[in-house]
Amino acid sequence: MAVLRVGVAGLGTVGAGVVRLLAENFSVIAARAGREIVVTAVSARDVSRDRGVSLEGMNWHADPAGLATDPDVDVVVELIGGADGAAKSLVEAAILAGKPVVTANKALLAVHGSTLAEMAEAAGVTLGFEAAVAGGIPVIKVLREGLAGNRLSRVAGILNGTCNYILTVMREEGKDFSTVLADAQALGYAEADPSFDIDGVDAAHKLAILAALAFGRRVDFGAVHVEGIRRISALDISFAEELGYRIKLLGIAREISGGVEVRVHPAMVPKGALLAAVEGVFNAVLAEGDFAGTIFLQGRGAGAGPTASAVVADLIDICRGGALPVFGARMGALADTPAVPMPKHVGAFFLRLMVVDQPGVLADVTAILRDCNVSLESMLQHGRAPGEAVPIVLVTHETSEAAMNEAIARIGKLASVLEAPALIRIEPG
């Protein structure tokens, strides 16, 4: 069969990785795809930069949109990034030109995924995005194909390697957040502007995509509840250890009565749970199907090699053919299951207060919790320091988030409570 001619937009680490992978593994890829896959055109800002790969014989486009109309390009690989701008224009132009698209762009998919999927469906072209979530782990394929016979009840994952690295180092070295972040930046594990990662936005983009696939809904980034890891303290990490938990930034999509919860936030996970053992820059995803049971996947969530592996898997799928609906079913057949707002969330909570060590404080706190219908599983206070600030840790039974919020508002107003209470949700993991 004819060669599959690929145009690559964006020649950063990942783009160069894709060019290198297609060259290095050329013959095994051809044998598996049933046809040769060749990069015939590229687009990037700087034509002269050395990227460690040969671009010889490839058409060069200063404007990425040129790939959509290049007659030497059958498939467009979009690695520019960003929810709008050049990335979006290129993907739209390629689809309208009837060319399949492969992208690693989670922001684009999270924000415009439904519209782009409708365009792709109308044009009858593939929109592949394995590389957009969890890098080298084929989680899109596992959810959309491997578990396609199942109704899923829950998908939970560690979707951001930077956050997981920071939390791992904080625990191992007992350092606080800002110190570890600065170290991570120096080592290149965190960006100069780290907010996208540490505020949970990157994980939320990925979770929005997973939730759409898992529950057969349209992608709905706006419905994702997002909290990052800035407020996680060394103190809470050490209390977590003592109570038998690890703190992880989790993305969770879960079917509950009335709809679907979709949330990214730090969570306490029991140490024995699969997600608790995922350390450093690794990513992992756990999916619960009604027939398959729980499937757990772990691997490298970022980097040139793993991301290129996912891009090339999508290209090989395109060669092998078949009609794969973008979000697991035709857009018209997706369910309109509502997203349930966070106040309706029900779960257990870890609550840490800094209080003045004086008689009656605990009585005041527990009276408020009782009045808000929050029942306690355990309480922890170490040492005594009469008249000084001491931490008190409370672990609740399952309770509604609305009740918990009300209790915290009241507790925060007590004169003996010295800081805003720290609240971390507890998850099965």
Place this chain on the structure above:
Amino acid sequence: MAVLRVGVAGLGTVGAGVVRLLAENFSVIAARAGREIVVTAVSARDVSRDRGVSLEGMNWHADPAGLATDPDVDVVVELIGGADGAAKSLVEAAILAGKPVVTANKALLAVHGSTLAEMAEAAGVTLGFEAAVAGGIPVIKVLREGLAGNRLSRVAGILNGTCNYILTVMREEGKDFSTVLADAQALGYAEADPSFDIDGVDAAHKLAILAALAFGRRVDFGAVHVEGIRRISALDISFAEELGYRIKLLGIAREISGGVEVRVHPAMVPKGALLAAVEGVFNAVLAEGDFAGTIFLQGRGAGAGPTASAVVADLIDICRGGALPVFGARMGALADTPAVPMPKHVGAFFLRLMVVDQPGVLADVTAILRDCNVSLESMLQHGRAPGEAVPIVLVTHETSEAAMNEAIARIGKLASVLEAPALIRIEPG
């Protein structure tokens, strides 16, 4: 699009599970597959047995081969089992009739996989076997599609839940093999005739399939080195704990100089390794790709639900179309990488001897190891019992299996060595 009409041969737990899954999740499956999937015909021995699912309106075939020619059947699902006989006849007849086949039959695939794949390729029909390996874990899909851009260097897995359950309970309860096996049989976790599982044959069938996919070779069950877990003692499990290892029955396919090693045997795995943490009836597979890095998958490896999930995933893939080569590439494009025989294996070893506690024994043993070029990493002997039998444990550095075999043969002949030495390979896990 027209309904996909399925004929199911074999209505045991898994067959009934497939019928139930297709009925219970009928509409989500139709939305995902793009067409309705309906069981129109079945074959089993006993028409009257209650299987907890409705067979109303389905054609009944006393002879499974009838499904191949039934005009109401588009796809044949083979769940009879066994490498030959009715299962093989049915699969061949279906392929020759131009009908796609989905099977959970690892023995059939391991022994006749290459021939059947050639037949399927010639007939242009799909031969799906996701359910044949690791039940609900979509490992076939991950290797053949998700990691298709990678050269794999190693696949290692816990592929038999019965063995993993027995080894887990032996460790947790400190009981010996035969006691735990009897308990497992009473609980239904082990068959009345358990040899297929505990002698490693079932794991070897699965590994033969994974090795073919991972390394683009023809399936070669005969080349798999197979050892089971009968000889694992409570004593060695407790030494493993002390040395920081867990004993697991692993299936390992690894590229080494000169070819591919394909072996199933008990192995000591460091406690911190991913495979060491897989306990009870769970299965897990680890794959190392040159670009993706290490991918780890865990889930339920057997049972009606997980296996049915895998069968239905294959049926949905058939609806979605596309040409997927059975073993990852066209049969003519498979490599003829040779299998390397075990004596050429190089690795570290755990060696446990029962010796008479008397002066000079250790000197004799270490002299033999030196003469065979086996160097030691550590040695362990607890307590003293002059003139009595005591265990001595030796852990070697990397050495060739041939050298180790020679050393053991000589050590076994020493008058002070009272039992056949126990040898367990050490693996990274």
